[in-house]
Amino acid sequence: xxxxxxxxxxxxxxxxxxxxxxxxxxxxxxxxxxxxxxxxxxxxxxxxxxxxxxxxxxxxxxxxxxxxxxxxxxxxxxxxxxxxxxxxxxxxxxxxxxxxxxxxxxxxxxxxxxxxxxxxxxxxxxxxxxxxxxxxxxxxxxxxxxxxxxxxxxxxxxxxxxxxxxxxxxxxxxxxxxxxxxxxxxxxxxxxxxxxxxxxxxxxxxxxxxxxxxxxxxxxxxxxxxxxxxxxxxxxxxxxxxxxxxxxxxxxxxxxxxxxxxxxxxxxxxxxxxxxxxxxxxxxxxxxxxxxxxxxxxxxxxxxxxxxxxxxxxxxxxx
Ligand SMILES: *[C@@H]1O[C@H](CO)[C@@H](O)[C@H](O)[C@H]1NC(C)=O
Ligand SMILES: *[C@@H]1O[C@H](CO)[C@@H](O)[C@H](O)[C@H]1NC(C)=O
Ligand SMILES: *[C@@H]1O[C@H](CO)[C@@H](O)[C@H](O)[C@H]1NC(C)=O
Numbered sequence: 001x002x003x004x005x006x007x008x009x010x011x012x013x014x015x016x017x018x019x020x021x022x023x024x025x026x027x028x029x030x031x032x033x034x035x036x037x038x039x040x041x042x043x044x045x046x047x048x049x050x051x052x053x054x055x056x057x058x059x060x061x062x063x064x065x066x067x068x069x070x071x072x073x074x075x076x077x078x079x080x081x082x083x084x085x086x087x088x089x090x091x092x093x094x095x096x097x098x099x100x101x102x103x104x105x106x107x108x109x110x111x112x113x114x115x116x117x118x119x120x121x122x123x124x125x126x127x128x129x130x131x132x133x134x135x136x137x138x139x140x141x142x143x144x145x146x147x148x149x150x151x152x153x154x155x156x157x158x159x160x161x162x163x164x165x166x167x168x169x170x171x172x173x174x175x176x177x178x179x180x181x182x183x184x185x186x187x188x189x190x191x192x193x194x195x196x197x198x199x200x201x202x203x204x205x206x207x208x209x210x211x212x213x214x215x216x217x218x219x220x221x222x223x224x225x226x227x228x229x230x231x232x233x234x235x236x237x238x239x240x241x242x243x244x245x246x247x248x249x250x251x252x253x254x255x256x257x258x259x260x261x262x263x264x265x266x267x268x269x270x271x272x273x274x275x276x277x278x279x280x281x282x283x284x285x286x287x288x289x290x291x292x293x294x295x296x297x298x299x300x301x302x303x304x305x306x307x308x309x310x311x312x313x314x315x316x317x318x319x
């Protein structure tokens with residue numbers, strides 16, 4: 001009997017599409033390693049933000065990026081007062097990995113994320129050249145300090161999510177099609193306020209992780225002080241077994257979405273913009289209790305952006 005059940009289990013682990021792990025580490029990005037793994041994109045903001053993305057040399061010269069042995073910082077300029085008419089926006093950074101990833105797991109150990117009225121930070125994955133055909137996964141994103149975090153997929157038409165899923169978050173729109181409702185996407189709201197913004201930072205941040213297979217995408221969040229952080233996530237070691245990570249915060253199954261069709265190899269992008277299409281909408285900006293108009297506030301109050309920075313302990317990629 002023992003022999004039979006063992007071979008049945010072995011067979012099940014070969015054919016079952018959900019058992020994708022364990023994974024081995026393929027990239028360990030720490031400190032100045034970020035400068036090799038990522039490229040600084042000094043582009044104009046496609047989402048019309050009040051921002052001036054600078055290149056790496058400028059970012060380093062202005063200390064908008066800073067690396068030590070075990071920290072990597074990305075920040076907005078918190079010194080310069082801008083003129084409302086004569087400027088494109090506050091200097092900030094947008095970085096994109098040189099490598100692109102299909103099936104993978106990634107663990108983001110984040111100590112601090114940008115906060116402040118007008119801020120719109122994001123850690124996400126996409127294929128910019130083919131968007132939206134190559135898909136988009138927003139892992140950490142929000143505006144104007146309004147948590148909790150929202151995890152969202154954006155795709156071309158034909159990818160939808162079931163209403164009932166095994167996740168701790170709350171499903172929002174189920175259609176991932178970018179052409180519906182102004183590119184709302186199919187989102188999941190994280191269950192706790194400490195998943196985003198000032199509340200995330202007050203607790204020392206935490207870990208976000210993604211697992212992308214050919215049949216699902218899962219995203220997890222564990223706050224720094226949580227007692228259920230998996231040991232392999234906490235240690236950032238050479239392998240992870242996602243099967244031990246528990247129920248994800250957001251689960252995107254392939255019930256009505258053929259993932260290999262809608263998602264190509266994606267880069268990881270980390271960006272911090274201001275105002276623009278989402279954060280800058282008057283109803284959203286003032287609705288968050290933010291003063292003045294978004295553009296005026298961003299231009300005139302440099303010290304309000306002292307905490308508009310990412311501090312990353314590491315990003316580990318597993319394939
Ligand atoms: C920043 O990230 C979000 C992620 O969803 C994206 O929609 C937006 O276009 C990005 N902004 C810029 C300027 O890249
Ligand atoms: C640059 O930023 C880092 C990280 O915030 C900080 O520790 C350092 O003192 C800054 N350096 C200068 C010259 O301002
Ligand atoms: C989801 O994955 C299963 C297992 O590989 C496959 O049989 C099924 O066709 C997939 N569904 C879609 C909609 O692609």
